[in-house]
Amino acid sequence: MDRQPGLSVRLKLTLSYAGFITLAGFLLLAVVWVFLLRYVPERLEPSPMSIPDRGALQRAFAPKAAAMLTLLVLFGLVGGWILAGSMLAPLTRITNATRLAANGSLAHRIQLEGPNDEFRELADAFDTMLAKLEAHDAEQQRFAANASHELRTPLAITQTLLDVARKDPNHDSGELIERLHYVNTRAIDLTEALLLLSRANQRSFTREPVDLSLVAEEAAETLLPFAEKRGLTIETSGDIAHTIGSHTLLLQMTTNLVHNAIVHNLPDQGTVWVTTSVHRRTATLTVENTGDKLTPQLVSTLTEPFQRGTQRVHTDHAGVGLGLAIVKSITQAHDGTLTLTPRPTGGLQAKIQLPTAPSPTTR
Numbered sequence: 001m002d003r004q005p006g007l008s009v010r011l012k013l014t015l016s017y018a019g020f021i022t023l024a025g026f027l028l029l030a031v032v033w034v035f036l037l038r039y040v041p042e043r044l045e046p047s048p049m050s051i052p053d054r055g056a057l058q059r060a061f062a063p064k065a066a067a068m069l070t071l072l073v074l075f076g077l078v079g080g081w082i083l084a085g086s087m088l089a090p091l092t093r094i095t096n097a098t099r100l101a102a103n104g105s106l107a108h109r110i111q112l113e114g115p116n117d118e119f120r121e122l123a124d125a126f127d128t129m130l131a132k133l134e135a136h137d138a139e140q141q142r143f144a145a146n147a148s149h150e151l152r153t154p155l156a157i158t159q160t161l162l163d164v165a166r167k168d169p170n171h172d173s174g175e176l177i178e179r180l181h182y183v184n185t186r187a188i189d190l191t192e193a194l195l196l197l198s199r200a201n202q203r204s205f206t207r208e209p210v211d212l213s214l215v216a217e218e219a220a221e222t223l224l225p226f227a228e229k230r231g232l233t234i235e236t237s238g239d240i241a242h243t244i245g246s247h248t249l250l251l252q253m254t255t256n257l258v259h260n261a262i263v264h265n266l267p268d269q270g271t272v273w274v275t276t277s278v279h280r281r282t283a284t285l286t287v288e289n290t291g292d293k294l295t296p297q298l299v300s301t302l303t304e305p306f307q308r309g310t311q312r313v314h315t316d317h318a319g320v321g322l323g324l325a326i327v328k329s330i331t332q333a334h335d336g337t338l339t340l341t342p343r344p345t346g347g348l349q350a351k352i353q354l355p356t357a358p359s360p361t362t363r
Contacts, residue, residue, distance in 0.1 A: 009091075010084045017080030018073060025072040029065045090119035094126055106134040154187040193322040196252065197305075200329035205246035209357050212241040212250070212285045213276040219254040220274055223262060231268040234258070238276030241283035243354040245334040253330040254285065256323040257350050261289035265347070283356045291347035299340045299348065303328040327352075 007015075093110055100108045109130060112123035158180060165176050199205065220236045227234050243250075254274075261272040273288040305325040324340075327350070331338045336354035343349055 010081070010088055013084035013087070014077060014080035017083060018076030021076035021079075022069065022073050025069055029068065033061070033065075090114075090123060094119075094123055097126065097130070101130060101133070106130055106137060151187070151190060154183045154190075157183050190322070193326060196249075197322060197326050197329055200249060200326065200333045203333045205249055205333075207244050208247065210243055210245055210247050210250050212243060212254075212283055212354070213238055215247070215251050215254050216274045216276055216285060218251060219258050222255065223258050226259075227262050227272065230262060230265070230270075232262055232265055232270045232272060234262075234272045234274065236274045238274075239278055241276040241278050241285070242357040243283045243334070244357040245354070249330045249333070253327050253352070254287075256327050257285075257287040257352075260323050261287050261348070261350075265289050265291045278356060281356050282353045285352045285354075286349065288343065288349045289347045290343075290345070293346045294342040294348060296342060299342050302340060302348075303338065324350075 090112055093112065097108055097110045109127045110123040111127065112120050114120060161176060161179055161183070165173070216236055216238070220234045224234055258272060258274060265272065270290045272290075273286070275286045277284045277286070303324045305322055328338050331352050331354070334354050336352055339351045339353075341349045341351070
């Protein structure tokens with residue numbers, strides 16, 4: 001927005017200080033002037049010890065008062081300029097840091113020294129914002145690089161299969177079509193996962209009352225055939241847990257957790273536990289599974305996009321590496337928290353805590 005050029009804040013403060021000092025000096029001189037007019041008589045009898053009459057005092061007082069006011073104006077301007085510069089120095093540092101951030105330099109920090117005043121609070125808040133922006137920017141760059149790599153992989157595989165088929169006309173077309181179908185399906189799944197992740201990050205969804213216990217049952221019933229095929233058992237239990245959010249996104253979040261618990265489980269005779277509960281103002285969804293022992297360091301990286309951890313490699317049902325990243329984004333979009341904890345006996349516990357909603361009159 002184009003604006004008319006105006007006076008700087010420092011100049012405004014300087015003029016304010018100078019004007020205040022000049023006004024105070026003028027009032028002081030006015031008091032002296034009134035004193036002379038009221039208490040000094042018009043004429044005094046001549047005497048060696050008598051003071052001059054009122055007229056002589058006024059003639060002598062006027063030029064002295066003018067000179068004093070001139071000195072006060074100069075003193076107010078110089079002193080005000082110095083004081084204003086000293087007071088606005090922190091604001092200048094914040095402005096410079098803002099310009100650096102606007103030019104793409106997010107690593108700069110103000111680190112303002114001194115007591116905890118308004119400028120210090122503003123500088124600390126700005127430093128915190130810069131740190132979050134820098135972390136978010138780095139995360140976005142990693143995500144873009146990983147997404148580009150993941151999207152390029154199926155395209156490269158498709159190109160290779162087509163080149164082989166073109167060079168070998170006698171190649172089995174049925175096998176080629178099957179492999180192309182598989183690669184294309186994974187590319188579609190990845191694209192849909194990226195779109196879902198973007199939608200969750202933008203919070204562009206309608207909020208409505210949702211019962212997490214019903215969502216958990218729906219996700220478990222959907223994935224039950226898949227679990228039984230792998231020789232696993234899904235157990236659901238818990239209380240009615242009402243929250244506010246998108247039923248579609250919360251169902252996708254729960255489905256991702258249950259799917260992840262099935263895929264990364266024991267080869268046979270494993271178990272997945274899905275429970276819901278309510279504690280004060282928090283609705284909790286917990287998904288646990290048996291499996292290999294995990295370290296806390298490994299678990300802390302599982303919500304990063306395209307992170308699968310040790311022995312969490314591509315399989316027929318391994319997904320695209322965005323399952324827990326989508327879970328984290330949906331949870332944050334619903335003002336909740338996701339906690340991943342390795343189980344002592346092996347496997348993973350995923351706990352999601354969301355704000356509760358008033359229970360409806362009918363379920």
